[in-house]
Amino acid sequence: MMKLNIFHRTDPGRYEIFKRQQDLVHSLGMKTSVFLHYFDLFQDHIVADALAYQAAFGDEIGLALNRLEGPGMDDISRGLEHIWLFDEEQKRQLMEMALSKFKDVFGRMPTAVTSYHFDSSALRILKEIAPEVEGIVGGCFEEGVRVFHGCNHSWYLFNEGMPWGPWFPAKGHTLRPAAETEDWSGVVAVPHLARDMSLSFEGRNDFWASHPPNVIRGMGNDASFCPYDLNLIDQYRMQADFNGHTYYNTFVGTQWLTWNHNSEYPPEVAWELYTKQLTYFKQLKEQGELEDLTLTEYARWHKESRPFAEPEVYLAKEMLYQSHKHYFWHIDTDLRVLIDANQGGSIGDLRAYIGRVEKATGPDTPSRENGAYPYLIQSQYRTGYPNHSFDGSRTTLKLVKNGEEVDLCSTPTKVASVERSSAGSRMVLTPAKAVFPDGSTVEVETTYTIEPGGKITIKRSLSGDTEGILATEYFKGAPGCTEYPIDLHGIQLQVMDATGTQEMDYLYRRRRLEVDAPECVAAVVPQVNARVMMSAAKGAKPSSGLAREGNLFEPYFVLELTYDTNTSTEFSTCLIITA
């Protein structure tokens, strides 16, 4: 079953478009959540219409904090539209003004509020003023560096590293799913749009989302022919196979249904594609496969139905380019992990939520505009598989035979099976085929098991010409929030064997710690409040281990565990992230 939210924002300047959007949804037998801005609350006809929609169709009336303009507000906001970019004092002033006006008009506080992003202080202040708020639109999945570039370096919304589906925002960092009640900010958040889980990792998240005019912006349509819009809905429907349910929303602003500078088509095309999307929702609803809800209704369902610690997965299959690449995503309260099946099962993105990094944004914070949850691996921003100089952040398995190396990132695989439960997820890849210069081949079957508590177990089963093969599990990481490196001083590298522990502080000198018969190799990374540790799972015996620092032309740390396949062709490695 797919749970659906349809969101609309009022707009006095394009009010006929808003009304047409409303009429369209209602004519299809569905309801919306209507979000009024502060300035809309001074317009009697907008308020009257919202109440009429609520009475006639069960629509919800909520508050939009997406634009912060109107009587008394302009002197504070001075043209800045984004609540997470003000200092705390101004956040409070703006939200008190908007929420008290909402209460004056409707006789109650809103239970649903939208913004493109709520940082931790904005959400705390919102709940202090209006404890009644139950649901928020709280972030745009993987919106950050690429959209900043794409908007000619002028769109200051950095909230990467967040859940792709609804979540319980933590108090300290709203993009981290809360671990339990004490950790929880008190609302259910949904993402602003459902994003393409392949293409929003590889590129701009805004082009490829549940927003037909944004797909026009990405030139993914041929006039009013755009099967991609429906393909994306079906890809989200497919996730119910693993998670038991799935969530989707659409949130098309009025500016996208008229002449828009990011479209080379007249408005008729946007309307036609928006209508097709909504009509498909109606069809699914009639088939009993979709339920349309208001945001507050969804938030209540989520609270009743979803435990805090429930892991969720997403199997993405790229469609637009017809690469048919597979990406596997796992999220729980301790980790968010992306496994790139096309690169042999390399981890392409890793967020160590277990570190419980706290962050607020605003000019009164050290983070300023960047609200992202920091990564430990981000293979798109930080090089990943080598194609120029050194490689960057990623994981892989390196197979060496007679001095010749095959990097598993060069061997494409697919996701063969996925299982998910409250205890975690298990994902098996199709065998990767490594071919050596002498013509010999080794097949590697990889199984990932990801369990709450920050534990990733990587099982490798090698077959074929395995004689003489050394197999190295390889982790290359670097903390960060953008495509640029940050200061790695403070990282401590560790290797441990039966005799003790060697440690080394990160000084950018490309030094290494090596050990035979290692018990573990590790890095303490204070930038993300986490320790990354690799050790052999029970029964496996690595022959050597390594921890290495980089330099300013290679600002990463490397951890390695090497197995001699003459001992065993099957071995499992635990990648354990702890606070």
Next chain:
Amino acid sequence: MSDHHRITKRCPVCFSRDIDVLLTQRDGIWACVKCSFNGTEAEIRGMYRDIQKKYHGMIERYTLEDQRKL
């Protein structure tokens, strides 16, 4: 066609780098303020088509069942 003048165009060179930059028009030639591109509307439309050539699946409908098998 009375609204044709309202259709804006983004620079096809910048767009191929995933950047939205509006072109400005002078004497029938559209030019980019960010890069050195300049060209006619016909050239620009052709370049948009070229950009779309990478989307091999642009006209493909993948149903739920199709995607399960993909």
